[in-house]
Amino acid sequence: MRYRERYCGQRHVVGCSVDYCRTEYLREHFSAALNTIKGGVDLRGCFVWTLMDNFEWARGYSKSFGLVLLYYNNDLKRIPKTSFEYYRDSIKTRRSTLHLNGN
Structure with missing residues (x-):
């Protein structure tokens, strides 16, 4: 299943932005990358x-794709x-891990 199809959005909590689905997406892809290296x-x-969030030509500012949330209406405040x-x-x-292994 592609990320776009299962993207569940994010929740804004005081001082942070929670995007667990994207975190899981990254975890799965990094795991696959490490497995290919081991292979x-x-x-x-x-x-x-x-x-950081940015202007998307197809969706404007309505979607938040970045690792850092950018508040456009609040002096461009940034929240990881x-x-x-x-x-x-x-x-x-x-x-x-690389340092400990001498790589």
């Missing part, structure tokens, strides 16, 4: 689209989403 694939990078926190923690964990 011998020379995978050197993985990118997330997009860091739960997917941002997961991505940040994944990078830290992977770096420390």
Whole structure:
């Protein structure tokens, strides 16, 4: 099932934006990427689209795709989403694992 088909939106809680479905999407894809590396694939990078919410030509500002929520009507206040926190923690964990293994 593609991400677009099962995207369940996000909830705004005081001081954070909860987007568990996107976090799970990232978790599944990073797991698959690690499995391909273990299988011998020379995978050197993985990118997330997009860091911050932005203007989408097809939907304007109505959809929130970024890892960081951007409030356009509130002096462009930025709030990291739960997917941002997961991505940040994944990078830290992977770096420390690579460092410990001498890679």
